[in-house]
Amino acid sequence: MTTTDERTVAAPPLRRNRDFLLLWTGNWLQFFGSRMGGVCYPLLALQISGGSARAVGLASAAAVLPFAVVQLPAGVLVDRWDRRTVMRVCALGRALVLGALAAAAFLDALSVGALLALIAADVSLTIVANLAERAAVRTVVPASQLTAALSQNEARVRVAGLLGGPAGTVLFTWARWSPYLGAAVGSLAAAVGLRFIKADFRPPARAEHRRIRDDLADAVRWLRGQHVLRAVLPVVTLAAVLLQVVQLALVVILVKEQGHPESTVGLVLGISGCGGVLGALTARWWMARFSMPALLLGGLALWAGLMTGMALVSGPVLLGVLFAVMNAVGAVFGVATAVFQMTTTPEELQGRVAALAGLVTAAGSTGGAFGAGSLLAAWGGTRSLLAAAGGMALLALTGALVPAVRRAHHAEPPGAATPTEPPGAATPAEPPWAAGPPPGGGTGGQGGGPRRSRTPRPSPTSAPAPPPSETLPAPAPAPKTAPGFRYVPEFGHVPEFGHIPELMRAVEPVPAPTPRQGPSPEPQPGSASTLTP
Structure with missing residues (x-):
């Protein structure tokens, strides 16, 4: 099996x-x-x-x-x-x-x-x-290795x-x-x-050729019907806007406000890159221990705290360490959201949904870069970073109040195939009743008698096994028998000798006789006990 x-x-x-x-x-x-x-x-x-x-x-x-x-x-x-x-x-x-x-x-x-x-x-x-x-x-x-695969892909990008x-x-x-x-x-x-x-x-076969606009409309309609994904996407986009402020403010703080040479920017980015690689390699560990809402909302709250710390500390090493932790959180966050999007999206919509999500987040990053320039020119690096930290904390609080975000969970990919066997080749789980009769040949009471044949196993194309709630109840114990008789479920009480002849299959089973003191009751005409083997 x-x-x-x-x-x-x-x-x-x-x-x-x-x-x-x-x-x-x-x-x-x-x-x-x-x-x-x-x-x-x-x-x-x-x-x-x-x-x-x-x-x-x-x-x-x-x-x-x-x-x-x-x-x-x-x-x-x-x-x-x-x-x-x-x-x-x-x-x-x-x-x-x-x-x-x-x-x-x-x-x-x-x-x-x-x-x-x-x-x-x-x-x-x-x-x-x-x-x-x-x-x-x-x-x-x-499906079981999808998280590990995406973690390695994220680490590949970071490296x-x-x-x-x-x-x-x-x-x-x-x-x-x-x-x-x-x-x-x-x-x-x-x-x-x-x-x-x-x-x-190759993607699933399509019956007709359609216009690009119609295919995009299908993806938009599907995305609108996904309440969780539709709620998570704006949160991720707004976080991308605020992260652009952090990246540009870091340069202003190091070079302009703290007076460090331009080479220190490379040092900070190198330290932070190591944090991103570490986060990508450990993403599977975090995802196995925390739910999607915990990773999402906890990551936003942790980002807010780290951004506040970056605004208050000085020196490239400390800034690099804090930025490395931010990158580690971002790597885990990226793997978790990628797994969630891929496991909730049908196979035939993977490219379009990923493109829509990428377009929205890219628009947020571009808008954040333009807005960050104006904010830095007006408030400076430190105050802009504190403002971004406040915005990130507010975003985490707002996300926690959205029921759809709290309901997010890691789902199994719909219809995902495993590489060891082609789709549709899975053998369904064997139902409880396919294991044959209970020990003893399916006969209660005393004696051996002939064993009943095992129920044949379902073929790979048969219907899947019913859920546990619909399994057959355990068979009731056999009633007590009179001396010299044994109980066979299909035929009732039969004599304790010989093999059952074919003629017995045409005879109606009779209820079990009530045991009583004294000699055995006389057999009734037409009962199973009057037949000779």
């Missing part, structure tokens, strides 16, 4: 899951290349424009604009097309874009307009690939950010084309690795 729980336990660990390792490694190479190239885009724009600050601003805008333009159509395409094909095409496209950028930079033939176009193309392909990879994770890991930025700047200092050449090689390696994944990444 093979149940769903047994198949899940029997699944190999993630370190032995070949498809997951190929998917994880390929996307880590692309994340690392994105961090190397992304940190150098403003520097390259500054060089080729002759020091124009306007070119730096345009390069930053070209990296942000695709999140508003590309994300929703990309979610629809991810739900329509084979996700492995989408990821391979995006990886090959990024290799071509980054290779062209490296060649143009090497030949000193790169203009500002060409740079902006290449930046937009690189970021757009990255968005599509990330949505496809996020939806594909459920295909290569069972790429921690190492990719310094590596990119070092390579750019040596040769400005080298970060993009390295990123192109990483994308090409990712495309090759995706070729060897055996899992089927």
Whole structure:
């Protein structure tokens, strides 16, 4: 007998899951290349424009604009097309874009307009690939390992950010084309690795072709009907707005208000990056011990306290440690919300719902960056950080008052398949009555007699076992028998010798005789006891 729980336990660990390792490694190479190239885009724009600050601003805008333009159509395409094909095409496209950028930079033939176009193309392909990879994770890991898989994915992003930025700047200092050449090689390696994944990444078959607008409308309608997800999403978006204030205020406090050199910003970011990696690696431990509302509301309250401490302490080390704890909380928070979104979203809507959620949170981050600049100009770093801490505390209190947020819980993915057996191949749990007769051949009383045949086990295509509340009651004990008789459930009381003839199956069972003192009662004509074996 093979149940769903047994198949899940029997699944190999993630370190032995070949498809997951190929998917994880390929996307880590692309994340690392994105961090190397992304940190150098403003520097390259500054060089080729002759020091124009306007070119730096345009390069930053070209990296942000695709999140508003590309994300929703990309979610629809991810739900329509084979996700492995989408990821391979995006990886090959990024290799071509980054290779062209490296060649143009090497030949000193790169203009500002060409740079902006290449930046937009690189970021757009990255968005599509990330949505496809996020939806594909459920295909290569069972439900019980989804949290661990997403924790490793979050750690991958944190490590790429921690190492990719310094590596990119070092390579750019040596040769400005080298970060993009390295990123192109990483994308090409990712495309090759995706070729060897055996899992089927095709979305559920669709009966008709529809317009993108109609598919997006389906995702919006589904999201509107999810009270918990609809309540959690604004909380996450507002938290992203306030976190932008923290990141910009940190620079102002360190450099302008406390007078530290600019290099201390890198030190603080390095310390905080280590906290993010630690939080991502321990997210599964926290999620196993705390509910979703506790992680969500507790994380917001802890953020508020840490932000207050950052406004009151001085020195890059203390600020870095507090910011590291904030990043650790953010990593756990990110894994928990990702698991919640993926386990509550149907398979056919994974790309579109992730795109909608990403668009909303990206809009919050962008709006928070613009608002933080005005707030810092008016109030300074310390007061702005205290105001953001107050806003975060208010957000935690407001979230605690929303019933839908308090009801959030980690759900099992609807219809998620395990990698050890294809969907629909699960053998249903064996019902209690399928185990055959009770010990003793199903006959009460005395004597052995013939054993009844076992009830055949249900086939894999039979109906699933009823819930525990609907199981059959235990059979009643057999009534007492007179001397020389034994009780057979189907035939009543029969003599204690020989085998039951076929003729007995046509005879109606009679009630058990009442035992009494003295000799055995005379058998009645037509009863089972008058028949000779």
